[in-house]
Amino acid sequence: MRIAIVKESSASEPRVAASADTVKRYIGLGAAVFVASGAGSASGIGDGEYEGAGATVVADNAAAVAGADIVLAVRRPEAAALKGANKGALVIAIADPHGHEAALGEIAGTGVSLFAMELMPRITRAQVMDVLSSQANLAGYRAVIDASSEFGRAFPMMMTAAGTVPAARVFIMGAGVAGLQAIATARRLGAVVSATDVRPAAKEQVESLGAKFIAVEDEEFKQAETSGGYAKAMSAEYQAKQAALTASHIAKQDIVITTALIPGRPAPKLVSADMVASMKPGSVIIDLAVERGGNVAGAVPGEVVTTANGVKIVGHLNVPGRLAATASQLYAKNLYAFVETLVDKGSKALSVKWDDELVKATLLTKDGAVVHPGFAPQESAPAPAPAAEGASAA
Ligand code: NAD
16 A cells, blocks of 8 residues: 655645654555655655655656555646556545536546545544634634734733733634634734624634624524534625624724634625725735635735735634644644544545545546536436435535
């Protein structure tokens, strides 16, 4: 069983799919691990560290992938990069399938089985494989660190001989995995923290972290959580009430961090241009949803914009990648936990249970076709079976 760890082809992706620790574990499963030289360098893992863990470091991705049974990556590799892999090899990555059906078709054409880690069901058994949580948690932390570095003032209240510095006021919009970590981090830095969400379950979580919960708690709010634990898209009436409530609050904040997402839809617009204009000069807004359309009017992907009234709107891309070493360590562990379920420990060989719910939920391509019900072309999609209900990527 040969496992390839590729070097990411995008310069904007510093993460890597294996750590020295997971290399050792793969070898313990009976694998031989081949790492493309430099794969870990942007995450602080040198070739020597992989070699020390028992991997073979090879010149490039082509050499790593040649003869591979499993290819591990952070982002979906190009189809051309997978040509040398064994027939039916497993390729596991954050595959970003939405809107990339053509690329999926090309990968299917190589005959590999491509898995999307971000489609892993959020069930107890798969918590250790949950890349959305491991990476969002770090993004929430990093958002606060980025805000503090853009902010020209201190976060904690300080009483000094030279005068009293007030605590920064931080408002977190969207209290899921990223938002809750942002609340905890801002509190640790001494800020006065408030937060909002549309899911009632978020209220207790926000308050248990010592932040104030602010939301329109009407009948629609009570129904806003889907059975999967995600937010629904709210009605125009609710959004208007929410905007009225948050507008006066945002005007008094130093920092606003937005994290709100709705699965399968563009991010909800939560901070209008008027709200941005109401903030004091020197205030900072971090839009963690910028890659999904953004929560904030005026946020630009990959840029820090300073508005006419002196408010900075930060739209960093790949925020988990801004903590690449930690993000890689956790992502590598998520991948290992999944790969372990695909290997027979007795025979030390690949043994994929194709009817396992984790495999069915994440498998995008197999045997030359796109097989996931959420992405398969209509004419070749498998007949919808009752068991596939709810397995779509939405
Ligand atoms: P997400 O990234 O989809 O969204 C982030 C947050 O934005 C969510 O809390 C959502 O409610 C909120 N939001 C959406 N629209 C909004 C609006 N208009 N205004 C304000 N907030 C809005 O969510 P997530 O971080 O992935 O977490 C979703 C849920 O899944 C949470 O309840 C989380 O605790 C749960 N979860 C469960 C598991 C597990 O059981 N294994 C793992 C991770 C997360």
